[in-house]
Amino acid sequence: MTASGIAHVQTPIAGLVDLALRDPSLADVARRAADRPSDLTLIGPASARLFAASALAVVGAASGARLIYGMARDNMLPFSGVLRRVHNRSRTPIPALLAGLGLGIALMLFGYFQGDAFGTLIPATALTSYIIYMQTVIAYAIRRRKLQAMPGAFSLGRMGTPIMVVALVWLAAVIALLEVPSAFHPAVYVINGWVAIANIWYLLVLRRRLRNGTAAVGLTQDMQNARHEAEQVPGDPSHA
Secondary structure, three states, rough: OOOOOOOOOOOHHHHHHHHHHOOOHHHHHHHHHOOOHHHOOOOHHHHHHHHHHHHHHHHHHHHHHHHHHHHOOOOOOOOOOHOOOOOOOOOOOHHHHHHHHHHHHHHHHHHHOOHHHHHHHHHHHHHHHHHHHHHHHHHHHOOHHHHHOOOOOOOHHHHHHHHHOOOOOHHHHHHHHHOOHHHHHHHHHHHHHHHHHHHHHHHHHHHHHHHHHHHHHHHHHHHHHHHHHHHOOOOOOHHH
């Protein structure tokens, strides 16, 4: 029992943490190994987990930077002109990498200063994925006819509509399960705020860019070519 009246559970992990917090010397570690050698068997698995977490953090930062660069290259993001720049000598997207680093540091600071950060970030991660899936299915349902007119477009035929309906119902159910519990409400507020900002950006800026052909240029050109080919009438001299 501690001075505050809270029970202190004596576990190997707790013992190692206490030892680390006391800034131990090599002699302290040696005495610990002599007294309780079983505790030291946890160092290997703990180090492996730490290494895996660090590697995943690096991969996540790099993939996030690649996503930022790719969207900025297509003029889909704010400050795309800066974020799509590539260093002349190293041929790397330095601004996008710095933006990814900034996001990672922001999340790290959020986790440091927010006591229940894991309770917010973990549900938010799952909720973000399903919201993206939902918006993708809705966008495909709206643009389905135009996308199917593109050369080599994938089509489910008559099963396309039933599959879309089932997908939307399933995604709505999953999102509801992740939003209704009160324990997940902090994550819901964070994600809904980001979704609102993204929708405002789309309505005020990105939609105009897409219509003008200054964003997602490759996809816009493919859709225009597909529309032109669909409008061609067989036997038209211009089609020959």
